[in-house]
Amino acid sequence: MGQITKRAYRLSDGRDLIYFDDADTTLDPERGPDLREPAARPLTATMRQDVLTGEWISIAAARQNRVVLPPSHLDPLAPASPENPSEIPSLYDVAVFENKSPSFGPALSGPDAPEGLADLVRVGLGRSRQSVGRCEVVCFSPEHTGSLARLSLSRMRTVVEAWADRTAALSALPGVEQVFPFENRGEAIGVTLHHPHGQIYAYPYITPRTAQLIRTIEDYGGNLFEDILSFEQKSDRVLLRGEHWTAFVPFAARWPLEVHMLPHRHVPDLAATTDDERDEFSRLYSRLLRGVDALYDTPTPYISAWHQAPVHSHREDVRLMLQLTSPRREENKLKYLAGSEAAMGAFIADIPPETAAARLRAAIDKVDIDQKATAQP
Structure with missing residues (x-):
């Protein structure tokens, strides 16, 4: 058996896409480009401070446009096809990409950009800042249905490697204070995609x-x-x-x-x-x-x-x-x-x-x- 391999690409709008190939993968190492027309990324969300608790509430209106429980032929996490120009251009084992409508995104210049953790800890009325950070999607399998529990041991190990790799990468980003990998599983929890996947949030605060x-x-x-x-x-x-x-x-x-x-x-x-x-x-x-x-x-x-x-x-x-x-x-x-x-x-x-x-x-x-x-x- 070989080693888990990481392959970095970019989507047509500049977002990062990383493939993690199983140690026993059968995939070709070359991956195709994202053939979609470049589109503007949404503005970074804003967050407002709850003065009663000091906590920050991210207001990410772009999330209202998310696809909800699409049929398999329109699955945005499946490998792309002529009928389904999805988020992932090629067949994969495990894939990680920047969320298109994130709750936390890249820093933009402006007076409301956070000035560091000390700025966010302070409590006051009417305080607003950009939701600086990063949100990534972790696709556990190219299949439309399934679960983390049913993956092969080799694939489970690849998922763990992806979590560890992304924790290190996101921890190195300016302004990130905490990194949180997680999986929401099941409609009772509120998932909007059947495709087996998880997410990683990089927060600008603890x-x-x-x-x-x-x-x-x-x-x-x-x-x-x-x-x-x-x-x-x-x-x-x-x-x-x-x-x-x-x-x-x-x-x-x-x-x-x-x-x-x-x-x-x-x-x-x-x-x-x-x-x-x-x-x-x-x-x-x-x-x-x-x-x-x-x-x-x-x-x-x-x-x-x-x-x-x-x-x-x-x-x-x-x-x-x-x-x-x-x-x-x-x-x-x-x-x-x-x-x-x-x-x-x-x-x-x-x-x-x-x-x-x-x-x-x-x-x-x-x-x-x-x-x-x-x-x-």
């Missing part, structure tokens, strides 16, 4: 969730993530454990289905992981996702989120963590964020974490047994 984590770390006074890992590994909520990673249902899970994965050593982000860590994660994550889908007769909607350390600070304190959450609490029941959760941020859990962990372990075991039986001659 996100509210991470800012709260930093305050918690400062208040805790010890090695928070090392203590969490030790505490959870001794519990009956562990789902998977390898040499480099442990997956578990957290002690105070908010969602009916919630899984965290922590590396066994401190790393601030995906770019800092080793090849061995990426290899093992690919295997464990594939098993986890298959188990999540085995819980019910239909695929489970979820959000899978990589929580990474800020680019320029707290990198010795904030450890890389994957958090997968789903609102699905039964076969035909979803948890909705009602008054307490939506208005006050005070979650009410429907399922004890130990019960959820037992169900997930049983589902993962069933998938493992079925795969072994299928593999036998």
Whole structure:
């Protein structure tokens, strides 16, 4: 088997497109150009500060024009054809490109461009800035339908490599303070494309969730993530454990289905992981996702989120963590964020974490047994 290969191109309007070829790819290394007529990119969105919280709200009106659940012959993430001039000109294994209608985009000159993190931290009435940063789309497969769970192990490893590569590249952009790879899966989560894909956001600020984590770390006074890992590994909520990673249902899970994965050593982000860590994660994550889908007769909607350390600070304190959450609490029941959760941020859990962990372990075991039986001659 060869190595995962990265190939950089540009789309007709100047946006970046990067192909990541599997280590065992069968594709020709040459890729065709984007034959679409160059089009003007939308203006970078603006963001306004909520003076009650100090948080910034990006107002990206161009997102209103997004395609919603198109048929397969008009899939914008499929390889381009004469009938479908899509975002990706050639057949691919994994492809990453700049979002056409991003929530965060390139810096433009003007008085409302951010002047750095210190400028964004300050709180005041009527404050507005450009939503400087970057949004990328990560296509897991050229197929119109499917899921990350059903990819080959080689393809899963390519996806992990793409996440790590893009984390490093986006972290190096001027004005970026945090990089967030994630996957929204399922119409119940709000996805607008059936095509299996994820996204990466590069923010000009430290996100509210991470800012709260930093305050918690400062208040805790010890090695928070090392203590969490030790505490959870001794519990009956562990789902998977390898040499480099442990997956578990957290002690105070908010969602009916919630899984965290922590590396066994401190790393601030995906770019800092080793090849061995990426290899093992690919295997464990594939098993986890298959188990999540085995819980019910239909695929489970979820959000899978990589929580990474800020680019320029707290990198010795904030450890890389994957958090997968789903609102699905039964076969035909979803948890909705009602008054307490939506208005006050005070979650009410429907399922004890130990019960959820037992169900997930049983589902993962069933998938493992079925795969072994299928593999036998």
